[in-house]
Amino acid sequence: MHSIRRPSVSDDPILRLRDLGVEFRIDDQWHGAVRGVDLEIGRSETLAVVGESGSGKSMTALAIMGLIPAGNGRITAGSSIRLEGQELVGLAEVELDRLRGNRVAMIFQEPMTALNPSMRVGEQIAESVRKHRGLDRSAARAEARRLLDQVRMPSAAQRMDDFPHQFSGGMRQRVMIAIALACQPRLLLADEPTTALDVTIQAQVLRLLSDLKREVDLAVMFITHNLGVVALIADRVAVMYAGQVVETGAVEAIFSQPAHPYTQALLRSMPRVDRDSSDLEPIAGQVPSIRELPTGCGFAPRCPLAVARCTAQLPQVEFRSPHHSVRCWRHGEHA
């Protein structure tokens, strides 16, 4: 079962991004991987961020975690990331470190890269509990055991002393979720957590996340390229393309009245298992490289509706309803 979906953003969001930008230096030139992103996530809300590779969705999450690699990467001046009202941009590394895990945690597509291969999983979870909640060794171990139960790990007690390689992909992702929950975060950033899993295992992990959301009052930013997964788990959706949010709205609105030509095209290009899709329409061309981003709308070179204005001038965000926004010059003309 799912919690009740709330299309509206609360006045007091857990996370608020304003004009967020992330840039990378390539051959001594800075290029924007994330450009002018405005987003909110309400308490206990699941926001799905959907986009193709290079759309900037993972970079947005890494920026929130303060994990943009220094040197060749940076958060653009003027960006704002507010977590429960507190500004994160410009915080010192020590303060960020305290925040990560305590109030916001992240899980990834491939848990194996995030787990320590030579440490028993029970210890890895307990370490996280000790570090962030100051429990002693035996209390931390008991808490680790409870967390493994909470993520529905079968035979949790026996599996405490297993190493990560002894777990299947789905069970490893459960271990990752247990580590993320160890610090009782308010916000979980989940970056394609089920992409590498088989569909029946994906269903189990999605079900777990949706149950946990209710049990521990967790807001989730769920990053995925899969519109089917979005339809399953999201309260609200943000569609990203070429580093920008092109459309946001309640999940029903995004699927029933998609307003941006990219969202519409994406839905028409997806082969579906529930119906004969003889009308499959590919999107011509490909995602632009970060080094060749158009000055206007990022989607203009592939957009069937593009006019001169679209390539020349970045569209402004317009609201079709109080909670449905779109960044497109022509959104009213083809609805």
Add this chain to the structure above:
Amino acid sequence: MLEVDDLRKTFPVGGGLFRRPARLHAVAGVSLSLDHQRSLGLVGESGCGKSTLARCIMRLIEPDSGQIRITGRDFLKMRGSALSEARRELQIVFQDPYGSLNPRRTIGQTLAEPLRVHGLATDAELAQRVEAALAEVGLPTDAMQRYPHEFSGGQRQRVGIARALILNPGILVADEPVSALDVSVQAQILKLLEGLRERRGLSLLLVSHDLGVVRHVCDRVVVMYLGRVVEEGPVASIFDDPMHPYTRVLRAASPVPDPTARFRLPNIEGEIPSALNPPPGCAFHPRCPSAMPKCSIEQPPPVSVGGARRVACFLYSK
């Protein structure tokens, strides 16, 4: 066009000087047939044996036993020139278009290679054939002089398809051809495959974990679980009305881009067991909500259930 009968393949796992290796039953007696100019989908989750089966059909891996007939002739018994001719008839497109292209060769060299190996074109004809193949998959002629790294994933997959088609095969095997591609590019490649199949009258065996892709491209589908076929039939009827409990679970777990159809996420117990030690009887019985006592003892034989469908489950055998 292509008939597979009781194909089996096991792999040795582990073992040592004094210890016999265990046997992993990757393909445990699979039969299927692909009709002329038709397309057959092979679906299942990781470890179900679908890729091993595709590779056995190509004889990239030699199966342990069973039969493969191509246009009626016994493929596994072929040697020499008959084998080489049959191989021309049967070509494969892989999932990873980067890993399957030689990075040090130009696209032109890669595409000319099969023609040279089979001695099918004079030097004069080579360039022409390569050019035609590139045009057919929607790549510009100047791609000939370029290297794989200069292309996007979708374009590389076009090269992979051109390489498979350059020998004019009658049967194309495609192993997860769009899984590595972005959503917006997937549809381009699917459209291309569809168009080629119609234009060239190809028979297509498509291996995929994505039920949506199979429904879109294929006429019929074979559902595999732990090395065996559990159900087969026309795509629309299998996916709209799955009969085998595993197909039902697989279908219910496949996400659909429609929040109003938001189902209760199916509660599927357990994970796919190891093919090293498959459960006795029906391999799905430990996870099956409808399992009966005999399911753990006997292996259900495939039975016809009408509508050109077959299902291997005791719920349907009288």
